Amino acid sequence: MKRIAVLTSGGDCSGMNAAIRAVVRSCLSNGIEVIGVQKGYLGLIRQHSERLTTKSVSGNLKAGGTFLQSARCLEMLEDSGRQLAVENLKKMGVEGLIVIGGDGSLRGARELQMRGIRVMTIPASIDNDIPFTDMSLGVDTALNNIIRAVDNLKDTASSHDRTFVVETMGRNCGYLALVAGIACGAEYALIPESSYDLNAICENLQRRFQEGRDNSIIMVAEGAGKAQDIAEQIKDRIGFETRIMVLGHYQRGGSPSSFDRLLAARFGVTAVEALLQGETGKMLGLSCGAIIQVDLEQVIHGGRRKIDETLFKLSATLGI
Numbered sequence: 001m002k003r004i005a006v007l008t009s010g011g012d013c014s015g016m017n018a019a020i021r022a023v024v025r026s027c028l029s030n031g032i033e034v035i036g037v038q039k040g041y042l043g044l045i046r047q048h049s050e051r052l053t054t055k056s057v058s059g060n061l062k063a064g065g066t067f068l069q070s071a072r073c074l075e076m077l078e079d080s081g082r083q084l085a086v087e088n089l090k091k092m093g094v095e096g097l098i099v100i101g102g103d104g105s106l107r108g109a110r111e112l113q114m115r116g117i118r119v120m121t122i123p124a125s126i127d128n129d130i131p132f133t134d135m136s137l138g139v140d141t142a143l144n145n146i147i148r149a150v151d152n153l154k155d156t157a158s159s160h161d162r163t164f165v166v167e168t169m170g171r172n173c174g175y176l177a178l179v180a181g182i183a184c185g186a187e188y189a190l191i192p193e194s195s196y197d198l199n200a201i202c203e204n205l206q207r208r209f210q211e212g213r214d215n216s217i218i219m220v221a222e223g224a225g226k227a228q229d230i231a232e233q234i235k236d237r238i239g240f241e242t243r244i245m246v247l248g249h250y251q252r253g254g255s256p257s258s259f260d261r262l263l264a265a266r267f268g269v270t271a272v273e274a275l276l277q278g279e280t281g282k283m284l285g286l287s288c289g290a291i292i293q294v295d296l297e298q299v300i301h302g303g304r305r306k307i308d309e310t311l312f313k314l315s316a317t318l319g320i
């Protein structure tokens with residue numbers, strides 16, 4: 001194998017740069033040329049790419065986002081777009097492609113593999129909803145971002161006897177809200193995986209303040225409700241002046257945590273090694289501390305990753 005291409009696709013996350021760097025350094029130490037494709041599959045279709053050297057990735061290990069940029073590419077949903085991507089890869093003399101991204105990106109990679117391209121993929125999405133991996137790239141940094149924000153909110157909430165409703169990302173998956181809730185000592189984590197009773201929550205909030213507790217934190221995953229609506233309902237029901245914080249895209253940025261840097265290094269190097277060993281059509285995953293390879297076909301049909309039951313039990317025991 002003489003030339004490998006790498007791209008980042010879908011929603012960005014912290015650790016993508018570190019993974020690109022690991023791919024580049026691993027390729028170069030194996031005497032392989034690396035091509036960086038810009039803006040994900042869009043760059044493949046539009047032929048926007050550049051040769052990467054160690055200088056291209058110098059200093060970007062600690063930077064959030066992705067210097068190759070990312071995009072959600074509608075053309076990759078059409079056969080014509082997929083075919084064009086394959087033709088362009090062949091024209092570029094690319095013999096292996098590494099895709100770093102979330103579920104849509106993995107589906108795109110599978111389509112290219114079915115058209116004869118050798119692909120390896122790295123799961124990257126703050127939602128942690130990709131199956132067959134304990135953690136996707138970017139999740140740990142996003143959790144640290146949330147925790148930092150909630151710790152600050154608790155300071156000001158305590159000064160004013162206030163309740164804060166904090167909205168995290170997670171359209172279909174409450175992992176971030178639940179785990180951050182546990183890590184921050186929140187009172188509630190409202191997530192799409194379970195129903196909640198706002199009357200019971202309001203009663204509990206009143207009881208807490210009667211007991212002299214000076215703050216309450218309610219985490220809500222975006223798929224379980226809007227912070228603004230929940231805050232208004234609390235005000236309507238019990239008259240509490242409730243403040244909100246919608247964390248939004250803040251969660252996706254920032255310098256990667258040590259966990260994400262190490263995961264990115266392990267994923268990036270393993271992806272290159274796997275291609276060199278003749279593997280294709282696989283997603284890398286983290287399973288009980290080890291890097292594993294799973295067939296993309298299985299991942300794509302594996303549904304969304306479910307939140308570990310033990311986390312539900314943990315949060316119940318801790319009174320979240």
Ligand code: F6P
Nearest residue numbers: 011102125126127169170171222
């Ligand atoms: O899929 C990751 C994610 O961060 C979701 O949690 C969120 O709903 C979505 O991306 C936001 O995407 P966009 O960048 O398109 O606004």
